[in-house]
Amino acid sequence: MRIGALYSGGKDSTYALHWAFLQGHDIACLLTVYPEARGSWLFHYSGLEAVKYQARAMNIPLIYKVAKVGEKSEEKALDDIIYEAIRKYKIEALVAGALLSDYQRMRISMVAEKYGLPVHTPLWRINQEKYLCEVIRHGIKFIIISLSVYGLPKDLVGKIIDLEYAEKIISLSKKIESNPAFEGGEAETLVVDAPLFKKKLKVIGKRIDLGPYEAIYDIEHIYLEDKTLSSYSKL
16 A cells, blocks of 8 residues: 655654554655644644655655644645645555544544545554653664653753663653653654664754753754765765
């Protein structure tokens, strides 16, 4: 089946894409909607400038649209991008990394139903603690690019999250009663390497503190780096 992957560049959409590939689907294209500002309930915001690099790293075509923040404008952008994927790449289904958000899942399903497309959401309602570790065990490497929850240390921002960090996040999340996979908006992630990546991303930036428990990773440069060589080249 020819699949269009709703893709934000974070761990969830990358894992869903990975799942679709392992199921034997043909990944026809990536679909990314970039909200103009923070505050979207439907789309990821931080780090979306990296998606074009990720698409090239995987050698998968990308459809990329910018949308104003707001329910109607975001749904229209989603409709437009799905229609373009059907017309240009003949997709037969969608895959999305939705975890817990009924709002997100319903909006995607409503637009997909309009075009007769089934939607695969392999992460829906799975155990969040096990999932965080499973992502890492599957070889998906990601950094935290925004943090907005009291109780998680800001020094996690910009770090590649390995199993040791994951266990720390899970432990702290239990104490502060937050979602360890960040589905509550606690953090946003950016994948720098994964099994489908033919090259990996080298992301250079710095942490900027926005408040007592809020911080972002300000990306200054992104490079594609050969996995077998130490040298890298800028796009």
